[in-house]
Amino acid sequence: MEGLRERLRRGERLVGDGAWGTQLMQRGLPDGQAPEWIALERPEVIEEIARLYVDAGADLVTTDTFGGTSFRLALHDLEGEQERINRQAVEAVRRAVAGRALVSASVGPSGRLLEPYGDTSPEAVHQAFVEQVRVLGSAGADLICIETMSDLTEATQAVRAAKEQAPGLPVMATMTFEPNPRGYYTVMGVSVEQAAAGLVEAGADVIGSNCGIGMEHMVGIARELTRVATVPVAVQPNAGLPETKGANVVYNETPEAMAARVPELLDLGVALIGGCCGTTPDHIRALRAAVDAWQARA
Amino acid sequence: MDILNQIADSLQKGEDQQVGTLTAEALESGVSAGDVLNKGLIAGMNVVGEQFRLREIFLPDVLLAARAMYAGLELLRPHLAKEGVPLRGKVVIGTIKGDLHDIGKNLVGIMLKGAGFEVIDLGHDVEPEAFVDTAVREGAPLIGMSALLTTTMVRMKEVVALIESRGLSGQIKTIVGGAPLSPEFAREIGADGYASDGATAVERVKALLGVA
Numbered sequence: 371m372e373g374l375r376e377r378l379r380r381g382e383r384l385v386g387d388g389a390w391g392t393q394l395m396q397r398g399l400p401d402g403q404a405p406e407w408i409a410l411e412r413p414e415v416i417e418e419i420a421r422l423y424v425d426a427g428a429d430l431v432t433t434d435t436f437g438g439t440s441f442r443l444a445l446h447d448l449e450g451e452q453e454r455i456n457r458q459a460v461e462a463v464r465r466a467v468a469g470r471a472l473v474s475a476s477v478g479p480s481g482r483l484l485e486p487y488g489d490t491s492p493e494a495v496h497q498a499f500v501e502q503v504r505v506l507g508s509a510g511a512d513l514i515c516i517e518t519m520s521d522l523t524e525a526t527q528a529v530r531a532a533k534e535q536a537p538g539l540p541v542m543a544t545m546t547f548e549p550n551p552r553g554y555y556t557v558m559g560v561s562v563e564q565a566a567a568g569l570v571e572a573g574a575d576v577i578g579s580n581c582g583i584g585m586e587h588m589v590g591i592a593r594e595l596t597r598v599a600t601v602p603v604a605v606q607p608n609a610g611l612p613e614t615k616g617a618n619v620v621y622n623e624t625p626e627a628m629a630a631r632v633p634e635l636l637d638l639g640v641a642l643i644g645g646c647c648g649t650t651p652d653h654i655r656a657l658r659a660a661v662d663a664w665q666a667r668a
Numbered sequence: 669m670d671i672l673n674q675i676a677d678s679l680q681k682g683e684d685q686q687v688g689t690l691t692a693e694a695l696e697s698g699v700s701a702g703d704v705l706n707k708g709l710i711a712g713m714n715v716v717g718e719q720f721r722l723r724e725i726f727l728p729d730v731l732l733a734a735r736a737m738y739a740g741l742e743l744l745r746p747h748l749a750k751e752g753v754p755l756r757g758k759v760v761i762g763t764i765k766g767d768l769h770d771i772g773k774n775l776v777g778i779m780l781k782g783a784g785f786e787v788i789d790l791g792h793d794v795e796p797e798a799f800v801d802t803a804v805r806e807g808a809p810l811i812g813m814s815a816l817l818t819t820t821m822v823r824m825k826e827v828v829a830l831i832e833s834r835g836l837s838g839q840i841k842t843i844v845g846g847a848p849l850s851p852e853f854a855r856e857i858g859a860d861g862y863a864s865d866g867a868t869a870v871e872r873v874k875a876l877l878g879v880a
Contacts, residue, residue, distance in 0.1 A: 395819065402766035402793070402820075445768040445792075483771065487731040550723050559726025612818050612848040619818035619848065 386644015387423035404446040409459035420466035426651040427658030436478035460509035475511035499531035507536030520556040526572035542576040562594040578604035602641035609648035621648025625656035632660035676712030682732025684739040691740040701747035713782035721867035734778040758808035762790035769816035779866040796826040815846040825857040
């Protein structure tokens with residue numbers, strides 16, 4: 371199958387997948403258990419969700435390895451299973467997509483605060499990313515997807531680890547920005563411009579933004595990103611912010627509302643649009659239709 | 669600039685060594701530990717908290733200021749005890765059962781300590797009973813709970829219920845926070861307060877405990 375870089379080089383606009391956590395919970399992920407645990411015990415659930423997203427039209431399907439660093443797995447006493455978890459998660463998605471979509475291997479933050487703000491050294495997180503990416507790459511990932519980063523040092527350590535351990539694979543690196551009176555910044559105070567420069571310098575092939583507080587702000591972030599980026603830009607917004615309705619928690623942005631902003635994003639030059647928290651196969655179907663309609667016109 | 673202003677100023681810049689040096693100097697020159705704490709360290713941290721609340725500065729600036737605060741506080745501790753200066757009150761904090769996210773909760777702890785509160789941090793994945801038992805044992809009038817997950821935030825209600833069922837309503841208050849929470853949610857579960865971020869948490873805690 372044609373790789374990410376080749377498709378982007380041809381100017382194709384791509385569609386990512388949606389949320390995994392909510393899908394896993396609906397299929398029996400035990401309360402309080404790490405989402406990554408499912409790869410150990412019930413990989414068939416991963417295959418089922420991956421197929422839903424491929425059928426909805428996703429060009430990339432994410433692996434359930436966001437918390438697959440030893441730092442995060444240790445919170446669940448699963449650090450000894452790091453290798454098996456990351457390997458089996460990639461293999462399950464690979465089986466399910468069967469060449470119909472790219473396997474995008476997720477790497478999330480370590481959850482640690484780096485020196486001098488916290489007690490963890492950049493070398494320690496680099497090592498954790500090295501161990502995870504080595505497995506993801508050798509298990510058959512088509513790209514490494516570093517996401518939801520707030521600290522640029524941590525993000526660039528992850529990008530470098532990916533480039534060292536899986537030099538043949540493209541790396542997509544996205545950070546989470548919030549609105550601020552002066553523009554968009556991560557909680558660690560990284561501006562869109564700083565993020566773009568740092569991630570590209572570290573070797574990222576695609577940069578962007580994921581998570582956050584919905585499509586409206588994502589359009590604003592994309593405007594800044596596409597102005598400064600020297601590589602293709604990806605955005606994967608949440609379906610708004612979660613709201614409580616009685617005992618239930620709902621995300622309020624409908625597939626239609628999100629899809630309505632797709633032409634604007636594509637006009638800005640965004641190369642890849644997917645979803646993060648609260649998005650479902652229905653959201654991805656709507657994004658797919660909007661991207662296809664725009665490409666047919668273009 | 670007098671030495672207390674210098675301490676406040678250095679703290680705002682996150683200069684931990686300088687805050688330590690100045691704190692030692694102030695104590696040596698006869699300034700009371702209470703004044704160093706309130707007019708130096710806490711005064712500086714109040715400015716930092718306010719700037720953070722107004723989004724003029726970012727989390728890293730707050731973390732560095734907090735580190736500087738601790739550098740001074742460590743030196744002050746024995747002197748504060750000698751002078752009989754009380755800290756501002758005890759607060760029990762933690763991330764609710766089932767939830768392992770603690771960066772936001774840690775930040776709230778840092779800001780509360782920075783404001784002079786004694787913080788008992790139970791960490792993450794905290795059982796409802798542990799919150800209440802600790803508050804009772806430590807004589808803490810306030811429990812602060814954090815959650816980052818929509819699946820765990822609903823459990824905060826169990827802590828509020830436990831306080832009620834043990835007849836502790838009014839004696840132990842609760843404040844909640846975390847990305848998926850809202851003031852409406854806090855009201856719904858019967859929490860006494862809600863804060864959207866660490867700086868706001870300090871203001872709400874002060875108001876709930878009636879301290880200036």
